[in-house]
Amino acid sequence: MLRVVAVASSDGWAFVEDGGRLFLVRPPFTAASKAEVSDAVVARAVSEHGFNATDREFGSWGELIGFLEEGITSHAAPALSRFERLQRMLPHATAEVVDLYLDRIESELLPQGQWRPARLLLEQLLVLDGVTTRPALLKRAVGLLGECTAAETTAMDAREELVHDPDLLAERVPLAAAKYGATALARYLRGTAPG
């Protein structure tokens, strides 16, 4: 049984007693973010750092983490949209962060066909002063945007070909075509936007 002895709900931090030992638990709720502490740490946290003393039991870590995550969202201001988050956060990115983003776009998003998030990120990165004033970063970002556009265009062309050619579609996805009919499947695909 896990017993929460103090909690700061808005941040998802808690002091938890487990088997007679006290732990500080906090996001991202990994082993590395969990630290064993003494009672004195809890006393100071409650008296001066905004934690509330409590006495609440949970049957499992999953249940406890669910409770803490719910605390974070229930105390939060209205959420920003995805676009707002990108637009307001990215200007604070260092050159190292931008470089890491470009690495991840290249090694994760593009190979996985996630063109929309790749394009969203690249378009936001390309207007940052921290990128436009660094020729190497700018060149790399422009190059990746070009790759993204080319790959997306190729994929869309291939898709166009498929949705207008039920025979080709049946050849590519025989089981789905057998189940739903190639013409119906093509009609369905025409009505859905590419991911």
Add this chain to the structure above:
Amino acid sequence: MGRDGRVAINMRLSVLAGFLEQGRHLNVYEWATAEAARTGAKREGVLRAKLGRFYERLMAFEAGFERGEEFRYGALNMEGCGVCHYGEFCTVYRSDFPAASEVAYLRGDSLRKYVSADAKVDDVAVRRDAAPHGRRQCLATMKHSADVVSTEQSRWPDLLCSNSDHAPDFVEAVFVGEATCAGLQAARVPQGEHDRYFADLFEESRGALSAARGSLLDTFIRVKEHLDALGVPLEVIADA
């Protein structure tokens, strides 16, 4: 920056956001007074509910001093991210805050070192250990005299403010006077914490961020914007 020993207070993300938005830091009594006014409850009841079983220990320490209810607590800091058990953001104050006449330094966390489990205060030890502002370096040097010679100078900030498990160790700054944003010199955050917000933003770009992490990210964005507006740098400190 801060090598000469500044007062620092660690804050969690939402506490820092509140501090920057409201412009001042509330101690537990100020918070309880505001909460009592808001809810109509008695202040003592609000305090008891918040502090739970720690109520007597805190009251015992502060009742022994004039202006005890005005006390705020920080840690002496000469770089680094402070006492991360209480918050991942370390707010560091300018050298003129708190005023030298309004701060005293103790060898460690006063609740741990000077208040027993049954709420008895060791007045003799408090008097023996307390140092005024001008002697804070002496207090720190005496406290760490056994380790300081064998510790590389670059590691002294970690010696002064150690985040070891169980009980972080630091020189406690006890002061009166309002802690406001105007006194802020910098805020610091460990590299790993800082990078995590950008990793979350990346996940958000592909719609894979949880609601809880999204809320924390929004608060971080607000914090960063407030700090920028105040001209206070957010310093990212390499993880130890």
